[in-house]
Amino acid sequence: MTLNVTLLGTGSPMPDPNRAGPSTLISAGEGPEAEHYLVDAGRGVLMRLAAAGLGAPNLTAVLITHLHSDHITDLNDVITTRWVMTFEKTPLTIIGPVGTQSVVDHLLASLEPDIGYRIAHHEDLDHRPPVTVIEVSEGTIELPDGQGGAVAITCGETDHKPVEPSVGFRFDFEGASVVAAGDTVPCLGLDALCAGADALVHTVIRKDIIANVPFQRMQDTLDYHSSPEEAAQTAAKADLATLVLTHYVPAMPMSGTEDDWRDLAAQHFTGTIEIGDDLHRVVVPPRT
Numbered sequence: 403m404t405l406n407v408t409l410l411g412t413g414s415p416m417p418d419p420n421r422a423g424p425s426t427l428i429s430a431g432e433g434p435e436a437e438h439y440l441v442d443a444g445r446g447v448l449m450r451l452a453a454a455g456l457g458a459p460n461l462t463a464v465l466i467t468h469l470h471s472d473h474i475t476d477l478n479d480v481i482t483t484r485w486v487m488t489f490e491k492t493p494l495t496i497i498g499p500v501g502t503q504s505v506v507d508h509l510l511a512s513l514e515p516d517i518g519y520r521i522a523h524h525e526d527l528d529h530r531p532p533v534t535v536i537e538v539s540e541g542t543i544e545l546p547d548g549q550g551g552a553v554a555i556t557c558g559e560t561d562h563k564p565v566e567p568s569v570g571f572r573f574d575f576e577g578a579s580v581v582a583a584g585d586t587v588p589c590l591g592l593d594a595l596c597a598g599a600d601a602l603v604h605t606v607i608r609k610d611i612i613a614n615v616p617f618q619r620m621q622d623t624l625d626y627h628s629s630p631e632e633a634a635q636t637a638a639k640a641d642l643a644t645l646v647l648t649h650y651v652p653a654m655p656m657s658g659t660e661d662d663w664r665d666l667a668a669q670h671f672t673g674t675i676e677i678g679d680d681l682h683r684v685v686v687p688p689r690t
């Protein structure tokens with residue numbers, strides 16, 4: 403029985419032929435009893451999920467760290483595909499910061515013509531997409547009855563200001579735990595989530611490179627993301643075993659090799675540093 407992290411999308415707002423938008427899969431257990439949590443739903447998420455051998459119907463819940471467009475671009479695809487690819491009513495739970503309900507309401511409104519077409523055309527499809535939104539800020543998250551249960555999920559506030567609110571999530575399963583930070587600068591809320599955990603999945607940007615890009619719009623991104631060095635400091639402070647970096651800005655290979663990125667983090671963190679392409683998988687073993 404293991405807790406696994408799969409980087410479904412390691413990209414960023416900038417379209418990249420090889421990297422899907424930000425999205426991470428946290429899987430606990432094996433076989434049909436396994437629970438699968440999707441953290442963020444960036445560009446191409448269902449293509450990558452299919453490559454990982456899963457589909458929208460397999461998701462236990464979707465968790466959104468914040469409402470930046472690149473982290474939610476394909477949420478509509480998850481909602482629709484889950485709805486049309488299940489033959490029984492299969493509720494989809496979407497967990498996110500305050501504001502998520504409104505975004506989902508607007509997505510469903512934009513899908514209204516499609517929902518009407520399909521219900522009219524398919525005799526056996528007699529219900530609208532069953533979506534439940536749970537807005538969270540911190541503490542334990544309770545999923546609706548019959549969903550999940552093997553994984554304890556908690557959330558805490560992160561700091562991605564002026565994007566507000568933003569949250570990170572922690573998943574505990576049979577003595578192993580992983581935190582998904584999303585986009586944030588180092589902050590107390592993330593430190594609290596990481597305390598006693600084993601692994602941290604953190605989005606990062608190369609500030610040393612971005613600082614030299616002569617466009618103010620790129621420079622603006624410096625103050626609300628972490629660099630590999632800062633993510634490493636957060637991981638070191640909590641004495642974690644593993645740091646998983648994702649959401650590479652600028653993308654590799656333009657921004658160097660994986661080793662270049664790893665070396666920056668390794669200046670501050672002596673544990674295992676995982677960096678990879680889309681579908682890179684990391685096993686988080688139970689603490690011994």
Ligand SMILES: [Zn+2]
Pocket residue numbers: 468470562565585
């Ligand atoms: Zn963001």
Ligand SMILES: [Zn+2]
Pocket residue numbers: 414424470472473585605649
């Ligand atoms: Zn982002």
